[in-house]
Amino acid sequence: MKISDVGENTLIEIIQDLISSSESRPDFRRQENLILGIGDDAAVWKTESGLEISTTDTMVQGVHFSFAYSSWYDIGWRAMASNLSDIAAMGGAPLYALINIGLPIDTDVDNVKDLYKGILAVGDKYSVRIVGGDLVKSHIIFITIVIIGASSQNLMLRSEMKSGDVIAVTGSLGSSAAGLRVLSGALTNNSEMHKSIIDTHLRPTPRIIEGQILAENGIRAAMDISDGLVIDLNRLCNSSGVGAIIHTDKIPTDRRLQSDFSGEEILGWALSGGEDYELLFSGPESIVLSVIPMMPSGATIIGEVSGFNVGRVSVLGPENKPIKLNDKGWDHFKL
Amino acid sequence: MKISDVGENTLIEIIQDLISSSESRPDFRRQENLILGIGDDAAVWKTESGLEISTTDTMVQGVHFSFAYSSWYDIGWRAMASNLSDIAAMGGAPLYALINIGLPIDTDVDNVKDLYKGILAVGDKYSVRIVGGDLVKSHIIFITIVIIGASSQNLMLRSEMKSGDVIAVTGSLGSSAAGLRVLSGALTNNSEMHKSIIDTHLRPTPRIIEGQILAENGIRAAMDISDGLVIDLNRLCNSSGVGAIIHTDKIPTDRRLQSDFSGEEILGWALSGGEDYELLFSGPESIVLSVIPMMPSGATIIGEVSGFNVGRVSVLGPENKPIKLNDKGWDHFKL
Numbered sequence: 001m002k003i004s005d006v007g008e009n010t011l012i013e014i015i016q017d018l019i020s021s022s023e024s025r026p027d028f029r030r031q032e033n034l035i036l037g038i039g040d041d042a043a044v045w046k047t048e049s050g051l052e053i054s055t056t057d058t059m060v061q062g063v064h065f066s067f068a069y070s071s072w073y074d075i076g077w078r079a080m081a082s083n084l085s086d087i088a089a090m091g092g093a094p095l096y097a098l099i100n101i102g103l104p105i106d107t108d109v110d111n112v113k114d115l116y117k118g119i120l121a122v123g124d125k126y127s128v129r130i131v132g133g134d135l136v137k138s139h140i141i142f143i144t145i146v147i148i149g150a151s152s153q154n155l156m157l158r159s160e161m162k163s164g165d166v167i168a169v170t171g172s173l174g175s176s177a178a179g180l181r182v183l184s185g186a187l188t189n190n191s192e193m194h195k196s197i198i199d200t201h202l203r204p205t206p207r208i209i210e211g212q213i214l215a216e217n218g219i220r221a222a223m224d225i226s227d228g229l230v231i232d233l234n235r236l237c238n239s240s241g242v243g244a245i246i247h248t249d250k251i252p253t254d255r256r257l258q259s260d261f262s263g264e265e266i267l268g269w270a271l272s273g274g275e276d277y278e279l280l281f282s283g284p285e286s287i288v289l290s291v292i293p294m295m296p297s298g299a300t301i302i303g304e305v306s307g308f309n310v311g312r313v314s315v316l317g318p319e320n321k322p323i324k325l326n327d328k329g330w331d332h333f334k335l
Numbered sequence: 336m337k338i339s340d341v342g343e344n345t346l347i348e349i350i351q352d353l354i355s356s357s358e359s360r361p362d363f364r365r366q367e368n369l370i371l372g373i374g375d376d377a378a379v380w381k382t383e384s385g386l387e388i389s390t391t392d393t394m395v396q397g398v399h400f401s402f403a404y405s406s407w408y409d410i411g412w413r414a415m416a417s418n419l420s421d422i423a424a425m426g427g428a429p430l431y432a433l434i435n436i437g438l439p440i441d442t443d444v445d446n447v448k449d450l451y452k453g454i455l456a457v458g459d460k461y462s463v464r465i466v467g468g469d470l471v472k473s474h475i476i477f478i479t480i481v482i483i484g485a486s487s488q489n490l491m492l493r494s495e496m497k498s499g500d501v502i503a504v505t506g507s508l509g510s511s512a513a514g515l516r517v518l519s520g521a522l523t524n525n526s527e528m529h530k531s532i533i534d535t536h537l538r539p540t541p542r543i544i545e546g547q548i549l550a551e552n553g554i555r556a557a558m559d560i561s562d563g564l565v566i567d568l569n570r571l572c573n574s575s576g577v578g579a580i581i582h583t584d585k586i587p588t589d590r591r592l593q594s595d596f597s598g599e600e601i602l603g604w605a606l607s608g609g610e611d612y613e614l615l616f617s618g619p620e621s622i623v624l625s626v627i628p629m630m631p632s633g634a635t636i637i638g639e640v641s642g643f644n645v646g647r648v649s650v651l652g653p654e655n656k657p658i659k660l661n662d663k664g665w666d667h668f669k670l
Contacts, residue, residue, distance in 0.1 A: 003441075003447060005444075019451070038468070054481075056467060096378065109337070132373055138395045138398060146433060148483065
C-alpha cells in the first residue's frame with residue numbers, strides 16, 4: 001500500500017497509533033506536563049512559568065514553492081510566515097526559531113543570504129530569535145522551520161468550538177489564490193494592483209497580534225487557514241465534534257479582485273484557495289462582537305456552529321440555498 | 336560565489352552576521368533569557384524552572400544515508416540518535432521531539448511505519464515524547480528531527496575547555512567507520528562479529544546517561560563526536576581559545592576490529608572516521624578521574640589541553656612523534 005493510496009490524514013493516524021502504543025509501554029516515563037501533542041496547530045506543554053508551544057513546517061521546492069513564481073527572499077518570508085501563523089492560531093507569542101535548510105552545493109551564497117533576509121524580515125517583526133539549525137547538502141531545496149513560543153493559560157484550540165458559537169475570520173480570504181493565478185500568467189496586465197495581490201500570496205502576514213488579542217479576550221477555538229476555508233473549518237468541526245454553517249454573502253473577500261475576476265472565481269478562492277493565513281475562530285456572539293473592533297486586520301462573522309451534522313460544513317449561498325463544493329482543499333499525498 | 340567555494344563554516348558565519356545585524360536593530364526586543372544561540376551543540380535559554388535546550392539535525396537520502404546500506408528502521412534510529420547525541424553533549428535530558436519527513440508519494444506505508452519504529456525504538460529508551468511534526472511530499476527522502484529538553488544549571492559547553500585540563504572520550508572510537516567499511520563490501524565475511532560492528536554504525540547509542548553524569552559531577556566542556564575526533568576536538572579548541580595534544584596510544588578503539596583490520600586503519604577511523612556519537616570532554620584531572628568509573632560506557636583520558644597553539648590539535652604517536660593528518664573530517668558543502 002502506497003502513501004498516495006491512504007492519503008495524509010490516514011498516514012498521520014497510523015503514525016499516531018504507533019506513537020501511542022509505544023508510549024503506553026510500562027517502562028515509558030510519561031511527562032505529565034504535555035498538554036497537547038500531535039493534532040493541533042502546535043504542541044503545548046506546561047513549564048513552571050506558564051505554557052510553552054512549538055510548531056514546525058517544511059516547504060519543498062517544486063511542491064510548496066517554485067522559483068518560477070518566487071524569489072529566494074519570498075520563499076524565506078513565506079516559510080517563516082506560515083510557521084508563525086500556527087503560533088498565532090494558538091494565541092501564542094513566538095520566541096525562538098530553528099532553521100534547517102537543504103541546499104545543492106552549487107547554490108549561490110547570495111541566494112542563501114536572500115533566503116535568510118526573507119526569513120528575518122518577517123521574524124524581526126515579532127522579535128523572533130534564530131537560535132540554531134542545520135545546513136545540509138541536498139539535490140532539492142527544502143526549508144524546515146521550528147518555532148518555540150510562549151502562551152498564557154488562555155490557549156485557543158481546535159477542539160473548543162461549541163454549538164451556538166458564531167464563526168468569524170480575520171482579514172479577507174481568497175487573495176492568496178488570486179495572487180498565484182496572476183503569477184501563473186492568467187493576466188498579462190502588470191499593474192500596481194496586481195503586484196499588491198501577488199504580494200498577498202508571496203508575503204503573507206501571520207496574525208500574531210490578532211491571535212493574542214483573541215486569546216486574551218475569551219476566544220477559545222481557532223486555527224489558521226492554510227489549506228482553504230472549507231477544509232480547515234471541516235478540521236475544526238471534526239476536532240470539536242460539531243457542524244458548521246457558513247454564508248457565502250458574509251465571507252470577506254478582497255475588493256481589489258473585483259475589477260479583474262468574476263464573483264464566482266473570487267468566491268471559489270475564498271472557500272478553497274488556501275494559504276490565506278487568516279485566523280478562523282469561534283465563540284459566543286457577544287465575545288466575538290466585542291473582539292472584532294480590536295483586530296488590526298479586521299474580522300467578520302461568516303456563520304455559526306451547529307450541534308447537528310457533526311463534522312460537516314454547510315455552505316449556504318443566496319436565499320440560503322446549499323452550495324455543493326467539488327474542491328474541498330488538497331491532500332498532500334493523494335495523487 | 337557558490338556555497339561549495341566557501342564551505343560550511345564560512346556559510347554559517349555569513350548567516351550569523353545577517354542574524355546579528357538584524358537583531359541589533361533598535362526595534363528588536365531582545366529576549367534576555369537566551370543563553371546560547373547558534374554555534375554549540377544545542378541552543379539554551381532560561382525558564383523560571385531552569386534551563387531549556389533544543390537541537391535539530393537533518394538527514395538527506397543519498398547524502399547522510401543510503402538504502403543500499405540501511406533499512407528504514409535503521410535510518411529512523413540513526414536520525415533520532417544523532418539528535419539525542421547533541422542533547423547528551425550539553426548534559427541535558429531530552430523531553431519532546433518534532434519530526435518532519437519528506438516522502439515521495441509512492442512510498443510504501445509499511446516503510447514509513449518502519450522509519451517511525453526506528454525513531455521510537457531509540458526515543459523510548461529516554462522517554463522522549465513525539466509531540467508534532469510535518470509530513471510533506473518530496474522527490475527525495477529527508478528527515479528533520481528537533482529535540483527540546485531540559486538541563487540543570489550545570490551545562491557543558493564547547494567554550495569551557497581550560498589550559499591544564501585533561502581530555503577524555505566515552506566508549507571507543509572508529510567502530511562506526513569500520514561498520515560502514517564492512518557494509519560497503521570491504522569484507523565478504525558475514526560473521527556475527529561483523530554484524531555487531533555494522534550495528535555500531537547503523538544504530539549508535541546516544542550518551543544521554545553519560546552526559547548527565549558528567550555535567551552533574553563538574554565537567555564543564557564537552558561535545559559529541561559526529562564528524563571525527565580531530566575535527567571535532569579542533570572545534571572545541573577554537574570555541575575555547577586553547578590548543579590540544581592527544582596521544583594515539585591512549586585512544587580507545589574497538590577490540591573487535593583487531594582481527595580484520597590493520598592498526599593503521601583502525602587508528603585512522605578513530606581519529607577521523609566520524610559518527611561515533613561518543614562524548615569528548617575535558618576537565619581538571621581529579622574530576623575526570625573521579626567521573627570515569629561512573630560512566631556506563633566507560634571513558635578514557637586521551638590527552639591534555641594546552642594554552643599554546645590555540646585552535647590546533649597535535650596528534651602524538653609512539654615516542655611522542657607528531658603525526659600528520661591528511662583527512663581532518665569532512666565539510667558538508669565543499670566538493
